[in-house]
Amino acid sequence: MSALACGAACVAPALAEVAVPDTITCVYCDGSGEVTCAYCDGNGAVECNYCDGTGKITCTFCNGTGRIRCAECFGKGYLYNGGDRVKCPTCKGAGSFPCDYCVDGKMFCEVCRGSGERTCIVCDGYGSVQCAVCKGTGKMKLK
Numbered sequence: 001m002s003a004l005a006c007g008a009a010c011v012a013p014a015l016a017e018v019a020v021p022d023t024i025t026c027v028y029c030d031g032s033g034e035v036t037c038a039y040c041d042g043n044g045a046v047e048c049n050y051c052d053g054t055g056k057i058t059c060t061f062c063n064g065t066g067r068i069r070c071a072e073c074f075g076k077g078y079l080y081n082g083g084d085r086v087k088c089p090t091c092k093g094a095g096s097f098p099c100d101y102c103v104d105g106k107m108f109c110e111v112c113r114g115s116g117e118r119t120c121i122v123c124d125g126y127g128s129v130q131c132a133v134c135k136g137t138g139k140m141k142l143k
């Protein structure tokens with residue numbers, strides 16, 4: 001009968017107070033207080049979205065063709081002079097001029113200075129950012 005008399009008290013878990021710390025190491029940043037910048041993947045730089053990382057953009061003056069159409073003859077290379085078809089004196093019959101603003105229709109990307117990359121605006125080039133969960137302390141409060 002003694003086993004039964006013991007009853008619930010015997011199976012109840014020990015309720016002795018275990019010292020529970022009020023903070024633990026932040027699981028999100030592993031206690032470092034910093035996490036890899038998700039925006040740049042830790043590189044500190046991101047591909048320039050203006051030039052798609054190429055460092056060059058399509059020339060806005062010639063639309064990437066590398067040639068500017070002659071305004072005098074509308075690109076035809078010739079003009080009508082009283083019914084006579086004459087070679088356009090402005091473009092000398094070519095109908096267009098090489099574009100002065102680009103090389104082969106490509107302009108230097110001013111946004112990234114031609115590097116194709118921009119400093120990550122989220123982490124300011126550090127590659128890591130303060131852990132938002134622990135606010136950079138590396139600790140999490142237990143509730």
Ligand SMILES: [Zn+2]
Binds near residue numbers: 064067101103106
């Ligand atoms: Zn151009």
Ligand SMILES: [Zn+2]
Binds near residue numbers: 071073077090
């Ligand atoms: Zn012309």
Ligand SMILES: [Zn+2]
Binds near residue numbers: 050109110114116117
């Ligand atoms: Zn660029």
Ligand SMILES: [Zn+2]
Binds near residue numbers: 042043122123127
């Ligand atoms: Zn970043």
Ligand SMILES: [Zn+2]
Binds near residue numbers: 138
């Ligand atoms: Zn953290």
